[in-house]
Amino acid sequence: MKILIADDEAISRRLLEKTLEREGYEVIAVDNGRLALQQLSLPDAPRLALLDWMMPEMDGPSVCQAIRKRHDQPYVHIVLLTSRGSKQDVVAGLEAGADDYLTKPWDPAELNARLRVGQRILQLEDRLVEARETMRFKATHDPLTSLFNRGVIVDLLARELTRTRREKGCTVVMLGDLDHFKQVNDSYGHVVGDDVLREVARRLLSSARSYDFVGRYGGEEFLIVLNNCDSSQAVARAEEVRNGIANRPIQTARGPLSVTMSLGILASREWDLDLVEEILSETDRALYRAKADGRNCVRLATRSTLYAVADTR
Numbered sequence: 001m002k003i004l005i006a007d008d009e010a011i012s013r014r015l016l017e018k019t020l021e022r023e024g025y026e027v028i029a030v031d032n033g034r035l036a037l038q039q040l041s042l043p044d045a046p047r048l049a050l051l052d053w054m055m056p057e058m059d060g061p062s063v064c065q066a067i068r069k070r071h072d073q074p075y076v077h078i079v080l081l082t083s084r085g086s087k088q089d090v091v092a093g094l095e096a097g098a099d100d101y102l103t104k105p106w107d108p109a110e111l112n113a114r115l116r117v118g119q120r121i122l123q124l125e126d127r128l129v130e131a132r133e134t135m136r137f138k139a140t141h142d143p144l145t146s147l148f149n150r151g152v153i154v155d156l157l158a159r160e161l162t163r164t165r166r167e168k169g170c171t172v173v174m175l176g177d178l179d180h181f182k183q184v185n186d187s188y189g190h191v192v193g194d195d196v197l198r199e200v201a202r203r204l205l206s207s208a209r210s211y212d213f214v215g216r217y218g219g220e221e222f223l224i225v226l227n228n229c230d231s232s233q234a235v236a237r238a239e240e241v242r243n244g245i246a247n248r249p250i251q252t253a254r255g256p257l258s259v260t261m262s263l264g265i266l267a268s269r270e271w272d273l274d275l276v277e278e279i280l281s282e283t284d285r286a287l288y289r290a291k292a293d294g295r296n297c298v299r300l301a302t303r304s305t306l307y308a309v310a311d312t313r
Contacts, residue, residue: 033058153215
């Protein structure tokens, strides 16, 4: 594990370095507080730090304060080395952001014990961060396909439409539905149906740009939001998505299976609609039309599609 030593006394710094290297640490040693802060600000910075209280340019407590103001990097466990033994000094160091302190001259056994405590605290912190991120992912993503779930993808669409209206741009909305998917489940079972949904999700993601959004809208329906996409390109982009599904069989537990997708699409520039619900409703009408026109095709929402179309899904 990496550890940073910051001490302006060469002999003390060298002794610390040798002691910690014998314990298996990868040691980075500097002789002032400014260099310590610089090292602790790097992308792959040490997570453990031993800082002398009194140093040139920045003292140990000042480095602690600067580190604690950051919120975009992993936590650093900081031990202050000090010859000051008063309770007031200890409190000042801890309030500056230090996690622990060690009085000079330090004892090697105590030093190692305190650093092991620091490692345990960092491991606990990492597990808590991992658990938090896992919970966040589960709350925002569909468990089967790992795409955004319905609530998140609709919220992202609403945000994108607001931005588009403000910047007078264009957002293309695609609503895709797998054709005859119920027959897949009925004929091959839900395990195969799940294989199909996961592979379709993967292909949809691969067809999208890094700044587009893809979500599972419900069942076998998928919602794709193309940011900053010109309306003249909407149909061509949708055809690329459709071909990405139709042109190559999906490998399942029961062998290769050919599936197709129908898509309804809408370019926001062509519609004077404020509510995301209205946008989705018109996109859904275009999808109904694609189903009615024989499936495995793309239909663009236009004013002429406002008539009711029977649900042929």
